[in-house]
Amino acid sequence: MNYKGLVSRAAIAIAISSSATxxxxxxAPQAAAVDEGAAIIVTGTRATGVTAAESAxxxxxxxxxxxxKVGQPNLNQVLSQLVPSFTAxxxxxxxxxxxxxxxxxxxxxxHALVLVNGKRRHxxxxxxxxxxxxxxxxxxxxxxxxxxxxxxxxxxxxGAAAQYGSDAIAGVINIILKDEKDSISGSFTGGQxxxxxxxxxxxxxxxxxxxxxxxxxxxxxxxxxxxxxxRGGVDSRIYNKDGTISDSLSAEHAAMVAIGxxxxxxxxxxxxxxxxxxxxxxxxxxxxxxGVEIYAFGSYGRREASAYENYRQPWRVSRxxxxxxxxxxxxxxxxxFNPREAIKEDDFSNTGxxxxxxxxxxxxxxxxxxxxxxxxFTLDSANRTLFINTGTTPGNFYDGFLKASEWTTNIxxxxxxxxxxxxxINIAFGGEYRENLFQIGKGDFASTxxxxxxxxxxxLATDAGKHKRNNKAAYLDVALNPVDIWKIDGAVRFEDYxxxxxxxxxxxxxxxxxxxxxxxxxTVSTGFRAPSLLExxxxxxxxxxxxxxxxxPPNSAAAKLLGYDDLKPETSTNYSLGLVLRPIxxxxxxxxxxxxxxxxxxxxxxxxxxxTGGVVxxxxxxxxxxAHGNVLDPYVLEVGDAGINLFTNxxxxxxxxxxxxxxxxxxxxxxxxxxxxxxNYNTTKITKLRLPDSLYAADARSVLEDASxxxxxxxxxxxxxxxxxxxxxxTFYGKSSQVVIYNGTTPTxxxxxxxxxxxxxxxxxxxGLTITAGANNLFDKKASTxxxxxxxxPIDGGAVLDAPVTFTPYGINGGYWYGKxxxxx
Numbered sequence: 118m119n120y121k122g123l124v125s126r127a128a129i130a131i132a133i134s135s136s137a138t139x140x141x142x143x144x145a146p147q148a149a150a151v152d153e154g155a156a157i158i159v160t161g162t163r164a165t166g167v168t169a170a171e172s173a174x175x176x177x178x179x180x181x182x183x184x185x186k187v188g189q190p191n192l193n194q195v196l197s198q199l200v201p202s203f204t205a206x207x208x209x210x211x212x213x214x215x216x217x218x219x220x221x222x223x224x225x226x227x228h229a230l231v232l233v234n235g236k237r238r239h240x241x242x243x244x245x246x247x248x249x250x251x252x253x254x255x256x257x258x259x260x261x262x263x264x265x266x267x268x269x270x271x272x273x274x275x276g277a278a279a280q281y282g283s284d285a286i287a288g289v290i291n292i293i294l295k296d297e298k299d300s301i302s303g304s305f306t307g308g309q310x311x312x313x314x315x316x317x318x319x320x321x322x323x324x325x326x327x328x329x330x331x332x333x334x335x336x337x338x339x340x341x342x343x344x345x346x347x348r349g350g351v352d353s354r355i356y357n358k359d360g361t362i363s364d365s366l367s368a369e370h371a372a373m374v375a376i377g378x379x380x381x382x383x384x385x386x387x388x389x390x391x392x393x394x395x396x397x398x399x400x401x402x403x404x405x406x407x408g409v410e411i412y413a414f415g416s417y418g419r420r421e422a423s424a425y426e427n428y429r430q431p432w433r434v435s436r437x438x439x440x441x442x443x444x445x446x447x448x449x450x451x452x453x454f455n456p457r458e459a460i461k462e463d464d465f466s467n468t469g470x471x472x473x474x475x476x477x478x479x480x481x482x483x484x485x486x487x488x489x490x491x492x493x494f495t496l497d498s499a500n501r502t503l504f505i506n507t508g509t510t511p512g513n514f515y516d517g518f519l520k521a522s523e524w525t526t527n528i529x530x531x532x533x534x535x536x537x538x539x540x541x542i543n544i545a546f547g548g549e550y551r552e553n554l555f556q557i558g559k560g561d562f563a564s565t566x567x568x569x570x571x572x573x574x575x576x577l578a579t580d581a582g583k584h585k586r587n588n589k590a591a592y593l594d595v596a597l598n599p600v601d602i603w604k605i606d607g608a609v610r611f612e613d614y615x616x617x618x619x620x621x622x623x624x625x626x627x628x629x630x631x632x633x634x635x636x637x638x639x640t641v642s643t644g645f646r647a648p649s650l651l652e653x654x655x656x657x658x659x660x661x662x663x664x665x666x667x668x669x670p671p672n673s674a675a676a677k678l679l680g681y682d683d684l685k686p687e688t689s690t691n692y693s694l695g696l697v698l699r700p701i702x703x704x705x706x707x708x709x710x711x712x713x714x715x716x717x718x719x720x721x722x723x724x725x726x727x728x729t730g731g732v733v734x735x736x737x738x739x740x741x742x743x744a745h746g747n748v749l750d751p752y753v754l755e756v757g758d759a760g761i762n763l764f765t766n767x768x769x770x771x772x773x774x775x776x777x778x779x780x781x782x783x784x785x786x787x788x789x790x791x792x793x794x795x796x797n798y799n800t801t802k803i804t805k806l807r808l809p810d811s812l813y814a815a816d817a818r819s820v821l822e823d824a825s826x827x828x829x830x831x832x833x834x835x836x837x838x839x840x841x842x843x844x845x846x847x848t849f850y851g852k853s854s855q856v857v858i859y860n861g862t863t864p865t866x867x868x869x870x871x872x873x874x875x876x877x878x879x880x881x882x883x884x885g886l887t888i889t890a891g892a893n894n895l896f897d898k899k900a901s902t903x904x905x906x907x908x909x910x911p912i913d914g915g916a917v918l919d920a921p922v923t924f925t926p927y928g929i930n931g932g933y934w935y936g937k938x939x940x941x942x
Contacts, residue, residue, distance in 0.1 A: 159235055160271040160289055161174040163596065173628035174640060175695055177272040178271055181267060189317070191341075192260060193217060198831075198846065199831075201796055201831055204825060205219040206250075206254075207927070208388075211246065212424075212460065213254075215424055215459075215460045216258055218251040219259065220287070222287040222772065225254065225719075228284065229288055229289070230284040230285035230289045231289075232281070236468050236470075236527070237523070239257060240489070241255055241258045244652070244655045248724070248816060259290075261420075265321035266337035266416075267295065268293050274711075275626075275640055276713065277624065278622045278642070278644035279609060279622040279623050279644075280610070294399070294401035294414055295335045296333045297335055298325055298328070299326065301323070301942050302323050302942070304320070305319070305321075305938050306935055306936070307319075308935025312930070314344060317341065323335060323336065324336045333401070335402070339395075345389055345425070346930050347388065349388040349917035352428055353909070362375065369432075379453070386428070388920045388923070392423055395419070398417050400416075408473050409472070409473035410473060412469075412471075413468060414467075414468050415465070418464040419462070419464075420462040422459065423457040423494075424457060425457055426456045426457065432448065434454075434510070435449060436508070456496065456572035457497055458495060459495070461491070462492075466488075477532055477533070478530055483526070483527050484525070484527075486524045490519075493515075495570035495572055495573045497513070499571055503566050503567070514569065515561040516560040516574070517581065518557070518558035519558075522553070523553050524552045526550045528547050531545035539599065542597045543595070543597070545592075546591070549590040552587045553587070553650055554585050555584050556582070557576050557582055559577065560575020560576045561575060567751075579656070580656040580657060584653070585650075589612075589613045590613070592610040603630075605625070606624075606625070607624065608624045609621065609623045620688075623643055630697075638694075638697065652671075653684050656669065656673070663756060663758065664757050666762050667762075669741065671764055681763060681765050681812065684764065687719055688716045690714045693711040694709070695708060705778075707778045709777075717807070718766065719764050719766055720764070721817055722762055722808070723814025725760050725814055727761070728753075729861060738760055767812075768805065768813075768821070771804050774799035777794070777796040777797075787838060788838025790837075793833060796828065798828045799825070799827060819856035826850045826852065830849040833847055840887075841879070841881075842879045844878075846875040849870070857912060857914065859912045859913065866912065868901045869901050871898050887940070888937070888939075890934075890936050890937075891934070891937075893935075894927065895932060896932070897932035899931050900922050901922045902921055903915060
């Protein structure tokens with residue numbers, strides 16, 4: 118680790134003004150201008166009037182001003198730069214690169230519950246299939262929520278399944294929408310990576326017309342374009358590192374290359390961002406009739422995106438003059454082709470409800486329906502076997518569709534009861550009914566003919582299907598203050614799933630304020646997560662230039678042939694203990710340690726190999742593939758690797774960590790600096806493996822234990838002086854690593870520790886108009902590169918030399934600059 122570089126960059130940051138983050142601390146008053154500790158919260162408690170400073174559970178409040186201080190117009194990036202325990206995916210394999218995911222406290226993306234205005238948000242239909250820290254993720258797509266529509270975000274970093282139901286094992290992210298009246302606000306942003314690619318443009322506008330004092334209506338429109346990026350070196354299958362034609366090619370193949378391939382020698386564009394356009398609209402509305410309020414909110418988003426896959430050489434799709442006979446006399450393309458995986462995705466959600474108070478009872482009845490529908494395509498590709506057998510092949514393929522929907526209905530009732538304590542007892546109870554659906558639609562003929570289109574075959578008839586389930590739940594929550602200094606909150610919840618049966622969960626949270634300067638808080642709870650329908654039933658084939666791996670549904674007969682069982686629910690036990698300190702006026706410190714023990718954790722098996730270099734190594738794996746109805750690429754069967762992946766209740770794990778926050782405002786002339794420090798240390802260990810080694814690949818363990826940094830620290834301050842502000846943030850990431858399977862060996866790919874500096878300078882031209890310039894990764898820190906093996910090829914099996922390590926937490930693209938104009942009238 119280059120400590121000298123880290124120190125010098127931090128010194129530069131402080132010298133400019135202060136390394137900074139604008140984020141609201143969770144348990145302490147701020148300076149008057151940023152007093153987020155005084156914000157009334159609605160997450161983690163069902164009592165009313167509780168502030169973040171008084172909360173018995175660790176909760177961070179990010180207001181709209183904090184959200185606007187992040188340059189990239191993407192909610193995942195916003196949270197990643199402001200919340201240390203939140204990590205966002207920088208690069209995804211295959212279709213995961215089209216809908217990037219995120220996670221909380223080092224657990225699965227599926228272990229964080231996302232709410233909008235306190236109501237459950239539906240998940241994506243695009244499952245993260247390939248191995249990595251975000252594998253299995255089917256959580257709500259935060260990118261579909263426009264940042265301009267958000268009034269604040271409350272991040273509860275505590276297990277809360279007993280309060281909110283399945284998924285809330287790592288915590289809860291509650292997105293509170295704006296409910297302004299009589300205003301128009303928005304922003305326009307443009308930027309690109311230092312390399313000159315990844316060009317981004319976005320525009321957002323929010324209308325909040327004045328209707329009357331009892332009515333609010335906020336309507337936000339957002340549009341963003343993001344261009345391709347490309348990282349790494351030459352394609353090792355074709356070129357030497359210096360760009361000359363590889364001696365490993367035959368004379369015939371070298372002659373094909375010599376005519377000139379597209380963008381030679383950097384023909385392979387797989388390592389980089391997808392190109393996407395995203396358009397979203399969101400509304401939030403309500404009317405108070407005097408004691409009774411009706412409300413509604415919803416969103417619609419449309420994404421069109423495509424990502425490059427591995428380049429196919431000219432000889433990869435070819436044939437002889439005789440139909441049905443392979444050969445290289447007739448080429449599909451004399452210069453080869455760069456296939457792309459593409460998505461056209463429609464995502465919408467709508468909530469309607471009514472709430473009020475009657476006879477001392479507060480009540481809220483609501484229903485929410487959300488759906489994500491994604492059509493998948495393979496573009497600029499070819500079907501090799503179809504070309505050999507018929508002499509022709511389409512270039513574009515419809516691979517089928519994915520659809521996930523959720524319908525949730527809630528009733529929540531609460532009442533305060535005087536019992537002679539320091540404060541009334543708050544009793545809350547309610548129920549929930551939820552229906553989930555997941556569907557896979559079959560691809561067209563050409564996409565499912567034998568191996569389908571190169572890079573991504575269509576969904577087969579054996580993949581397609583519709584799957585449903587429902588669950589009913591009831592809860593009871595009691596919050597009380599026996600004496601002034603002691604708060605205690607207990608909850609119990611009962612769940613009944615149509616496919617998994619019943620489960621009880623419970624939670625007890627308490628806080629004692631010994632003095633105005635010292636408080637202690639803690640939680641003990643149990644949690645529960647039912648497997649998503651996507652984890653249980655998703656099925657597809659993932660291919661590379663010389664590999665093919667079938668994603669078997671764990672609930673399938675083919676999986677049973679190998680000894681795998683149907684998925685069952687995960688359970689957890691959470692413990693946390695925290696300290697809140699205010700040693701001197703305005704200095705606020707919180708320190709929370711936690712442990713999450715999980716049983717029957719759903720994990721990816723890694724690659725269970727049946728074929729290596731064209732040689733059969735496990736016939737049972739190949740038999741399972743055939744039993745599922747998959748037909749693999751004949752070229753892969755001849756020279757490549759093949760196997761299966763699936764999800765299974767493979768391990769018991771223990772996650773331990775510590776969260777630290779501190780803030781201190783100081784005056785500087787006529788301005789001020791808000792200093793802040795936040796950090797997360799997190800480690801996960803497998804305590805029990807529930808599978809034999811033959812059913813759990815070596816790379817799968819490292820995904821859980823080592824593929825994410827153990828620590829992340831955000832340090833800095835915000836300088837504000839009149840209409841001028843400087844926001845400078847220094848983020849330190851620990852190292853991470855991942856075992857890969859390469860030629861029958863298990864080498865390790867490593868991502869080094871790094872310090873990343875973000876700088877933003879803003880100036881208010883007028884009362885309602887602000888201009889901003891800034892940079893993320895100011896000093897252009899590059900990701901570590903994948904090393905080569907003894908054969909001179911990347912040890913992760915990739916084709917691109919000097920490719921960045923794609924699980925690097927701060928991204929693979931280097932520095933990004935941007936400019937922004939914001940307005941509010």
